[in-house]
Amino acid sequence: MDEANSGAAWRRRGQRAAEKVGFALPAGITMKRGPASEGTAFYFRHQELGELGRARVIHDGRGHSRFVGEVAGDEADPQTAKRAELLAPLIERLHHVLDEAAGVAHVPAPPLPTPRTMTSESSGRLPIKLMQCERCGKPVARLIFAPTGTHGRGEFEDVARMTFALCTEQPLPTWIVGPGNPVDILTAADPMEIRSMVMPIWPEHGALFESSPSQFNCTIRALQDSHCGQPPKAIVIRAFASAISPTRGER
Incomplete structure (x- = not known):
């Protein structure tokens, strides 16, 4: 997904992609778009499993972008595998839609057992x-x-x-x-x-x-x-x- 574009253009295309993907999301799954380090992220959530993970579009500042899928949770947690199973096809579908919105040929990423794992959140101040x-x-x-x-x-x-x-x-x-x-x-x-x-x-x-x-x-x-x-x-x-x-x- 390589194309030199302004940040505003990327935001418009990302919004169109979010709207398009939103209509095709499976029952019980929602997606929202927001900022992330080095670019933009699309966050997926399931009504039974909670936060599934995210897809990050990372801009290198030279007109090139990299697409990275990340599942939420600890790799040792059995629930993480369940989240990854739901997230993986959503990540690939979003990748395809973003390429389509950018007007470039879609090249699927090499298949992986699961998307990479996000850093687990701390329990913080939960009583x-x-x-x-x-x-x-x-x-x-x-x-x-x-x-x-x-x-x-x-x-x-x-x-x-x-x-x-x-x-x-x-x-x-x-x-x-x-x-x-x-x-x-x-x-x-x-x-x-x-x-x-x-x-x-x-x-x-x-x-x-x-x-x-x-x-x-x-x-x-x-x-x-x-x-x-x-x-x-x-x-x-x-x-x-x-x-x-x-x-x-x-x-």
Whole structure:
């Protein structure tokens, strides 16, 4: 895809390509165009897998451009392979459309097992709570509290992708806990009864389900019971309750 053009011309052609590709995107996949280092990028997202990755059009400043596909996630993460499987044909289709928009002959890139991997995002300041065995003090489970606005499966998968390295460094049964139900936050007398969406991500990804701290307490208690072979003292997951209630946020 080599052609000397002004930045404005490239932007116009990129927009036309984005519009054209947008009509042909598979169900559940969206694309947006934005800036990237050394050029322009097209970002793909799936409603179930979250951020898939991007295609970068890198300009060398001498009228030549290079097209690079990048899948989001860690290479060791099984979810990354799923994202790459969906992304690869989209990358090739976009490459073809951009060449067509630029008026140059399309030359397919050599086939690769997957697009190259993007740098994984850090888990940043996501609140994370380790639940400990009350007998020996060792951690038995991990709760990751998703930011406000995390509701759908794809958004939970984004959090899982950002925290994959954390889970591999210290393998523990891990769940992502979404924001508290707004109605419950306003009406519930007991923070332990505020419901939120929860998704297991380690050792495997599971289905989203709705739970409250009082309900989820049974799951944690079972892990504690089996850890040292001795029933622990009764507990309540106040960490769960405080994290999903904006008036009682715990960090």
